[in-house]
Amino acid sequence: MAQVLEFKLPDLGEGLTEAEIVRWLVEVGDVVAIDQPVVEVETAKAMVEVPCPYGGVVTARFGEEGTELPVGAPLLTVAVGASEGASGSAASPSPSSSSPSPSSSGKGSGSGAESSGGSGNVLVGYGTGAPAARRRRIRPDRLDRAVAEVPVVEVLVAETPGSDGPVPVVSPLVRRLARQHDIDLRRLAGSGPDGLILRADVDRAIRTAEETAAATARVAEAPVQAQVPAAAPNGVAAAAGAERIPLRGVRGAVADKLSRSRTEIPDATCWVDADATELMAVRAAMNAATGPSAGPKVSVLALLARICTAALARFPELNATVDTEAREIVRLPGVHLGFAAQTERGLVVPVVRDAHTRNAESVGAEIARLTELARTGKLSPAQLTGGTFTLNNYGVFGVDGSTPIINHPEAAMLGVGRIMPKPWVHQGELAVRQVVQLSLTFDHRVCDGGTAGGFLRYVADCVEQPAVLLRTL
The missing domain is CATH 2.40.50.100 (RNA polymerase II/Efflux pump adaptor protein, barrel-sandwich hybrid domain)
Known part of the structure; x- marks a missing residue:
């Protein structure tokens, strides 16, 4: 059976x-x-x-x-x-x-x-x-x-009030759904074996009834609508032919998180231009190395991630969150570094776990692995949550600066613009140097401008003089 x-x-x-x-x-x-x-x-x-x-x-x-x-x-x-x-x-x-x-x-x-x-x-x-x-x-x-071999306890046939005989249904769920929406099961033709009425049949009948009711309502309201412009639920007049796109899935989640961030977090932004010429030269030297000691290529994002973890070790106030109910600042013991990645499904923020324990090579390998998972849509929820600080490289879109929105419930985000040749005063003379703009948005509840400025200045110093970072390696 x-x-x-x-x-x-x-x-x-x-x-x-x-x-x-x-x-x-x-x-x-x-x-x-x-x-x-x-x-x-x-x-x-x-x-x-x-x-x-x-x-x-x-x-x-x-x-x-x-x-x-x-x-x-x-x-x-x-x-x-x-x-x-x-x-x-x-x-x-x-x-x-x-x-x-x-x-x-x-x-x-x-x-x-x-x-x-x-x-x-x-x-x-x-x-x-x-x-x-x-x-x-x-x-x-x-x-x-x-x-057909389903046991009798599944109740394949049931009587409906006022009917002359049995109605074939699969389960009590179908009958209950029909009763809730005033659907007469005797008027339905089942699409299952031997005319069995399935839930899909009832769902279709419900949709048909709703569409009929909506059409009737539109006809009844036509004279009024001819005089009054259509309005969206928020009261904004809707233009003819306007497209409505549901906020759901990744886009809906991003919308909710950004709205919550701007609603709950009193954020402030500071920024600085930095000469990245030496950083780019160091990266080129790393990737040009040959022999048994030469490792995989190191990306600019990996170097910036390593700089961020060193800066957070000096300024732990920014590796924190705020417990609003308890009115407490919670400083976190480890750095789980999120990085913004644009995919076909939308913006996602994969998280590099325990980034403070990794060197630039290890961070780069993990960023590459998570980026590939993001592009193929195979990131698990666990790989997208639990971040304590976010690095956002919007320079890949060809822009110089931005005011990042904090990834709630974190306390800060570092934004990095494009690195490009610009006139720069170097050693007292005007020269063409590789310049980048760094932006830090921070939760003003966890620290004041002095701490945020100190963090950003340390990051800029490491970009301009990578040897500064050697002290913490």
Whole structure:
């Protein structure tokens, strides 16, 4: 006998409450193995492949690609414990009067996931990461048998008030959803096997009803709208043909963090121009070295990161955060250095852990690794959180300066403009030198201008005279 289990969007960690479906990895009728990735979703922090804790036949999917779902919303249903021909090696779970939720499938004896060899607690996160089994598609007649063998406890047929006979439904969830939206199940044609009414059928009926109601309302309001210009929810008149772009995913997360930073943090910015000619010469000499002692190429960003960690050791006030509830400044023991990286998905800030323990070569290698993960959308939420100070190299966009917005809840950010030839007074004479503008935005609650100026001046001194940095190596 088979049992249809519902798999819901699991808790992906880091306080994330929703995710957008980017790509389905399985189709209805596919046979899936335990912990096989079934859908790729995009959270506010990363792209994640979500593994399914059940092995069996996919009977339904909920949500089209591009749909945003909250944590706990149904993702798909799987018929587990079907015949060998239908579901391969999927084990039969213990019968249950209701489908276990993903968050509890691995706890206690006798749960659905336990009985079927489910993955249990791996649903809080990203699964075990075991190799996925090869996808197989079963014939429609076998899928029909797998669904038809669902035990009576799943209640495939139910009566609706005022009906003349039974209505085919998959689960009580479908009936409850229909009741909540006043949908008459007897008027629906099920898209499942043998006319089975699935949740997708009810969702379509709900959307149709809402669109009809909206169209009716627009017709009724047409005379008024002809006289009054359309207005956005914030009261701003909307121009004809204006495009509305939802703030969600990475863009939504960035918007929330920047708004919170400007709302909570009394920030101030100071900046200085520095002669980077010697720094560029030192970097060229490092990368030109040959022989057994020569290491990988060192980037300018890696050198600036090493300078930042040395500066934070001298000015620990800036490696801090503010506990607003306790009204306390919290100085942090280690430097987890974030760096801004622009990707196709938007601006992200990967974090180099324990940057204060690394040399320029090690920092550069980690920056390169994290940058590649960012470009391919494979950064995990853990690699995007926990920073204590951020380095922002906006010079790659061809600009000289900026006033960085602090990456909340950090206390400071160093911005670096482009390094380019400019007239400069060097040793009393006018010369063409490689000049860069450095900008420091800091939380004025953690320190005053003297500390911030001292930090920025030390960074500038190290840029102009790299030998200064040797004292701290």
